[in-house]
Amino acid sequence: MSSPLLLLLRGIQSVGLRPTMDAVAHAVRSRWVEAKFADPRRPLRGLPLLRAFLRRIPSPPYSFPPPGPIVATPGPLRAVRQTDGGLECRFAHAVLTITPLAPDAVRVVWRRSAPAGDDLPAPQSPPQDAPQLSLERLTCRVAPEDGRITFLAPDGETVAEEAAPVAWTADGRVLLRWQTPPNAHFYGLGERAAPLDLRGGVYVHWNTDPRTYDPGDDPLYLCVPFLLTLHRDGHQACGLLLENTTRSRFDLGRADPATHVLEVEDEEVAYRFFYGPTVAHILERFTEQTGRHPLFPLWALGYHQCRWSYYPEARVRRLARDFRETHRVPCDGIHLDIHYMDGYRVFTWDRERFPDPARLIADLHAQGFKVVLIVDPGVKADRKYRVFREGLEKGMFCRYPDGKVFIGPVWPGNSAFPDFTDPRVRAWWGDLHRELVEMGVDGFWDDMNEPAVFGEDGATIPAPVRHAGIGEAPGLAPSDGCDHRRAHNVYGLNMACATAEGLARLRPDRRPFVITRSGWTGVQRYAAHWTADNRSDWPSLRQTLPMVLNLGLSGIAFTGSDIGGFEGFATGELFTRWLQMSVFFPFCRAHTYAFSPDQEPWSWGEPYLTVNREFIRLRYRLLPYLYTALWQCARTGLPIVRPLLLDFQDDPAVHSLEDEFLCGDALLVAPVLEEGVTARRVYLPRGVWWDFWTDVRHEGPGWVEAEAPLERIPVYVRAGAVLPTGPEMDYVGQRPWDPLTLHVYPGAEGAAVSLLYEDDGETTAYRRGAYLLHRFTLSGRAGGLDLFWETEGAYDPGPRRVDIVVHGVERGPASVEGAQAAEHLPAARCLRLVGARPGVLRVRW
Ligand code: MIG
Numbered sequence: 001m002s003s004p005l006l007l008l009l010r011g012i013q014s015v016g017l018r019p020t021m022d023a024v025a026h027a028v029r030s031r032w033v034e035a036k037f038a039d040p041r042r043p044l045r046g047l048p049l050l051r052a053f054l055r056r057i058p059s060p061p062y063s064f065p066p067p068g069p070i071v072a073t074p075g076p077l078r079a080v081r082q083t084d085g086g087l088e089c090r091f092a093h094a095v096l097t098i099t100p101l102a103p104d105a106v107r108v109v110w111r112r113s114a115p116a117g118d119d120l121p122a123p124q125s126p127p128q129d130a131p132q133l134s135l136e137r138l139t140c141r142v143a144p145e146d147g148r149i150t151f152l153a154p155d156g157e158t159v160a161e162e163a164a165p166v167a168w169t170a171d172g173r174v175l176l177r178w179q180t181p182p183n184a185h186f187y188g189l190g191e192r193a194a195p196l197d198l199r200g201g202v203y204v205h206w207n208t209d210p211r212t213y214d215p216g217d218d219p220l221y222l223c224v225p226f227l228l229t230l231h232r233d234g235h236q237a238c239g240l241l242l243e244n245t246t247r248s249r250f251d252l253g254r255a256d257p258a259t260h261v262l263e264v265e266d267e268e269v270a271y272r273f274f275y276g277p278t279v280a281h282i283l284e285r286f287t288e289q290t291g292r293h294p295l296f297p298l299w300a301l302g303y304h305q306c307r308w309s310y311y312p313e314a315r316v317r318r319l320a321r322d323f324r325e326t327h328r329v330p331c332d333g334i335h336l337d338i339h340y341m342d343g344y345r346v347f348t349w350d351r352e353r354f355p356d357p358a359r360l361i362a363d364l365h366a367q368g369f370k371v372v373l374i375v376d377p378g379v380k381a382d383r384k385y386r387v388f389r390e391g392l393e394k395g396m397f398c399r400y401p402d403g404k405v406f407i408g409p410v411w412p413g414n415s416a417f418p419d420f421t422d423p424r425v426r427a428w429w430g431d432l433h434r435e436l437v438e439m440g441v442d443g444f445w446d447d448m449n450e451p452a453v454f455g456e457d458g459a460t461i462p463a464p465v466r467h468a469g470i471g472e473a474p475g476l477a478p479s480d481g482c483d484h485r486r487a488h489n490v491y492g493l494n495m496a497c498a499t500a501e502g503l504a505r506l507r508p509d510r511r512p513f514v515i516t517r518s519g520w521t522g523v524q525r526y527a528a529h530w531t532a533d534n535r536s537d538w539p540s541l542r543q544t545l546p547m548v549l550n551l552g553l554s555g556i557a558f559t560g561s562d563i564g565g566f567e568g569f570a571t572g573e574l575f576t577r578w579l580q581m582s583v584f585f586p587f588c589r590a591h592t593y594a595f596s597p598d599q600e601p602w603s604w605g606e607p608y609l610t611v612n613r614e615f616i617r618l619r620y621r622l623l624p625y626l627y628t629a630l631w632q633c634a635r636t637g638l639p640i641v642r643p644l645l646l647d648f649q650d651d652p653a654v655h656s657l658e659d660e661f662l663c664g665d666a667l668l669v670a671p672v673l674e675e676g677v678t679a680r681r682v683y684l685p686r687g688v689w690w691d692f693w694t695d696v697r698h699e700g701p702g703w704v705e706a707e708a709p710l711e712r713i714p715v716y717v718r719a720g721a722v723l724p725t726g727p728e729m730d731y732v733g734q735r736p737w738d739p740l741t742l743h744v745y746p747g748a749e750g751a752a753v754s755l756l757y758e759d760d761g762e763t764t765a766y767r768r769g770a771y772l773l774h775r776f777t778l779s780g781r782a783g784g785l786d787l788f789w790e791t792e793g794a795y796d797p798g799p800r801r802v803d804i805v806v807h808g809v810e811r812g813p814a815s816v817e818g819a820q821a822a823e824h825l826p827a828a829r830c831l832r833l834v835g836a837r838p839g840v841l842r843v844r845w
Pocket of ligand 1: 308337338374447532533591
């Protein structure tokens with residue numbers, strides 16, 4: 001780590017002298033209040049305070065010493081009680097409750113009982129047998145001698161088993177110690193700059209702004225203590241969601257390869273356990289419990305352009321012209337970073353840089369752009385500033401135990417922090433968006449909400465600061481408020497909630513679009529997420545994919561990374577490779593650091609511009625497909641970007657595969673992640689796969705050597721798929737999906753079902769039936785092909801032509817039924833059918 005002096009110089013260089021001094025003052029003040037309120041009921045003063053202050057209290061997460069000695073375990077079982085469908089087991093020193101949540105999911109809570117524990121009435125006959133809770137698809141068995149829990153599958157096979165009893169330590173932690181099956185793999189845990197398979201690593205749950213990060217840095221902005229385990233060669237899977245929002249650490253086999261230890265800084269511990277056996281089923285159940293993404297507006301799937309920052313207005317207008325006129329690159333979102341504000345005061349505009357924002361936004365709308373504004377949580381402590389005054393008067397800001405408002409330095413200088421865990425504050429904050437929404441702002445980008453405060457690495461709100469509770473996060477909700485230790489991890493989630501619910505109130509007919517940097521279990525209900533301040537280098541590009549995959553396995557599916565990387569200077573090649581991968585990610589936005597040159601699709605000239613444009617155009621053609629994947633994700637929680645193990649979990653070859661992915665149901669994408677590379681090996685799992693570019697047929701499982709010149713990354717389509725595509729367009733809604741083209745890829749065994757979902761893309765009318773769901777059932781048979789096409793829902797896409805392209809067709813058909821015209825294209829090896837409609841399509845050769 002850097003010396004304090006170096007830190008100081010770095011601070012002055014990047015944010016200036018005044019903010020750096022504020023940051024230093026904050027560091028000193030934090031330490032002072034942490035010492036003062038170590039016991040909030042008896043604040044220290046005078047000499048004892050000075051003494052405590054000088055004894056350094058390190059701030060999380062960079063100081064997380066190993067746990068102290070164990071002081072308690074449950075001891076022997078004393079009594080068992082049935083409680084509405086569940087079980088309460090009283091042990092000598094602890095109480096365990098197990099509550100069913102679903103046929104394959106339970107909630108487990110451990111509390112220490114009164115120190116003696118012996119005040120419990122001694123049971124008539126102490127229970128001898130292991131208490132057991134049997135659900136339809138999951139059994140929990142509790143060891144009577146020490147409370148160790150074993151989870152069993154319906155066939156009696158062990159799914160998970162505690163290696164040692166739950167334990168309490170002298171320094172106030174709870175330990176859960178589980179056996180790690182020999183060939184287990186771990187996934188999930190939110191955002192991790194780690195391999196896809198998390199086994200062998202140690203991960204801390206404490207949302208942190210790392211300033212910039214490299215592979216291996218931990219923790220980052222968004223933690224989700226949801227651990228997915230895959231074992232028995234992929235035949236068995238389970239999930240464990242820790243509910244505690246306090247800081248925790250998972251050692252997934254670094255200290256001991258045979259156990260994984262979940263260590264929680266809390267007095268009691270609560271977790272939910274999910275049984276598979278498939279990963280897909282666990283994700284459905286997990287997101288049923290913790291929430292799913294809403295259906296974002298269709299334009300959210302467009303291409304977005306950002307930098308820190310585009311200003312003044314003339315620069316923004318030039319950017320718009322560059323897209324529409326100069327370079328003809330499709331784009332939907334233009335994002336304005338912190339320089340649009342007046343001295344970084346949230347909900348204001350710098351009127352010199354942006355004299356007439358409503359007019360600017362109207363003009364951008366006329367060109368088909370949407371405008372997204374960054375909003376930080378810190379409210380400048382300035383009595384002349386309306387938001388601060390109002391927040392102060394109404395008691396909206398976080399306070400110390402003595403009632404003083406906490407002030408910490410961020411971009412605007414010294415700032416107050418709304419307590420988003422309080423529903424009153426969320427309502428107020430949501431309403432603060434009114435003026436911007438009325439000006440036409442389309443979406444909001446919540447940044448710095450770990451929350452980050454300038455200062456030492458990981459600086460945040462000091463631990464003693466009070467909060468109303470944990471707000472909308474699932475978990476152990478304190479009834480009479482809590483300090484920052486319990487509220488820290490859910491701060492970002494509740495800010496995103498305030499924003500999304502505010503937008504929904506302000507514009508009830510339009511779907512909110514919010515992007516958040518921080519979050520926690522369930523943040524997907526409110527916002528999309530991006531992986532923030534990485535670097536413009538190849539290792540960071542490579543790291544992005546496992547990060548996005550594990551986010552998806554934690555319920556957070558609408559994600560992406562800064563295309564080209566954030567800090568540093570991207571090369572044209574790096575940007576293009578990054579873009580080629582991101583075109584298959586839900587959130588597709590280029591962004592860069594304040595001190596980096598522009599990172600736009602044309603910034604490096606040719607040949608990059610042409611390749612970038614082609615790939616962005618491809619994304620716009622794929623919108624019907626991507627939107628269907630988004631809709632499916634909103635319904636089932638299945639991510640859009642998926643590791644291969646999600647669909648092929650019994651294939652050990654994919655358990656740690658992290659340089660290729662599935663995008664939706666039909667596409668397999670193998671990005672190029674290294675400099676100067678023009679070919680790569682791709683693993684194709686079982687089944688038939690069609691090369692997206694050449695229509696060459698491959699049969700998996702096995703490896704193929706694929707061409708990957710600059711203008712292409714390997715993409716394959718799964719046999720049996722019907723891949724819907726639309727026409728090229730410069731932005732979402734420029735024209736209808738006319739013609740709509742259904743790309744049919746034959747060769748699957750049996751019948752395969754594909755979906756296409758559409759609606760107006762913008763309003764909430766779909767909730768009242770204004771959607772159209774197409775269901776395609778494709779079956780191949782010797783000498784022919786049948787496609788059954790049914791629709792459901794009341795949305796009318798308007799008159800349009802639907803074409804069908806059957807891929808991999810060597811010769812012209814003998815007969816075609818269900819289309820107006822057919823044409824065989826021998827060179828392209830496909831059959832083009834024009835003017836199809838719902839019903840039955842039959843082709844015979
Ligand atoms: O302290 O708003 O991750 O995307 O450009 C940095 C300026 C604050 C961090 C975000 C980044 C954004 C930057 N922000």
